[in-house]
Amino acid sequence: MPTSTQQPAPPLPEPLRVPVADSHTHLDMQDPSVGEAVAAAASVGVTTLVQVGCDLERSRWAAETAAAFPSVHAAVALHPNEAPRVGDRASLDAALAEIEKLAALPQVLAVGETGLDYFRTGEEGVAAQQHSFRAHIAIAKQLGRALVIHDRDAHEDVLRILDEEGAPERTVFHCYSGDAAMARHCAARGWYMSFAGNVTFKNAQPLRDALAVAPAELVLVETDAPFLTPAPYRGRPNAPYLVPVTLRAMAETKGMSEDALAEHVAANTARAFGY
Template sequence: MSKKVRTDTPAGPPPAPQPLPIAVVDNHTHLDISRDDGPPPDVTEALSAAKAVGVDRVVQIGCDLEGARFTVQQVEQHAQMLGGVAIHPNEAAKLADAGELDAAWAEIERLAAHPRIRVIGETGLDYFRTGPEGVAAQQDSFRWHIDLAKRTGKALQIHDRDAHGDVMRILDEEGAPESTVMHCFSGDINLARRCVDKGYFLSFSGTVTFKNARDLRDALSIVPLDRLLVETDAPYLTPAPHRGATNSPYLIPLTVRAMADVLAVDVPTLCQALSGNSEQVYGSWAV
């Protein structure tokens, strides 16, 4: 989850893009989070708008206790939605300082037992917002979440910000779960190769459409179709040409088409791969 907010946010939501020819999954969204002090999205409306453009399934991620509780409630109400729960690395450092991290872990483990919670995450490391004093707590929490994913047989979604080396080292030390997703992949081509070699899935967000993201597009270009996922990380990271607006799952087609251009594949082929990979990682939304 990215908290960076631009100050040149345009008024009003972006228009709906051209629908995709084959439906895909928004692999990581936060429908519990508002942006710029606005109201949170209406979940039913957000899902309906997404379905209208060929985004017929989403993975809702709750990355603090309030968000995790919301996620469990919502996956029970919406057939389009599966969920993930975790303590975000920045939250882990705060909870550790307050002596509340163990209790938070216990609640996350309880919530993760829900059959429509298919993800442990987002977890990982964030050295951008948490300083050196929080590194130990973040790393302990990351290790705990890796263990929970393996014990429950659920996918792991990883948040990695300014911490590539430690993220990969800890995954090697602990042993990655069978399904490991690098959420909002932000590394270069060398990190992408390492992740592909280890069998991880790489999920790309609207950042891949940004003009200054050449290194990220280079990384995308070497990822096999069977290792790719797509996401919004809504309400942030809105794809071009609407960068700075509030993101939502209905804008996924913009990212998918940009990815297809980078990969030199047709859009239906990419859509089919993204949909199949999502079902492989998370199982069926119908169950």
């Protein structure tokens, strides 16, 4: 993966006093073994990880990993960018049927990351993305799983489709990317907003504005590792053990103590994912 072999990993941060979860990580894309990643995270108070699949193969891996590690839970899905690559509609529906089978496994607590991404997929892929998104919403509702949403440059359509289909009871906006107005919209519907390391970036004031108005009882923290490494380590490989760096920056933005925000985040993540 980019940067993982070019720059050293950031140091371990000071441990959190209140343990929390990394609500969204990709252990299959990180250099350390799963055992090493889990141990490093636990050593700084990140005691639960949600491992997220982005295609069939990675979703199977997520389910297998969650079955092997008690502190790891799985989310399974076809990433929005993956949906147009699967093939024709019949091939896509066959892949979605496999996702549904994986989502029924007890260690799989969420369907995701699904949603829409208009940044890397052109107009020709929109129909496949929207069909896939609607199917994932249906799977999550049918199985009583949380829905984990990837929303990039597609806010209006994501919100519209959620309203048209009826969002699952537990819906999480992973790597929240909207503004304060959208945060209020999500809050009014009881949707969770998970903030990643990019909330620490200098140019991310709109994200901090959104975090500031997001209710503490609907806020989660994530790494999206190995991506979106928080400042001051931007450009170096991200990992679940860096959650404390982001959480401390979030607490500052919200005018809360680290411990108070951590208590909310821990309870919120357990409630959102049902563990």
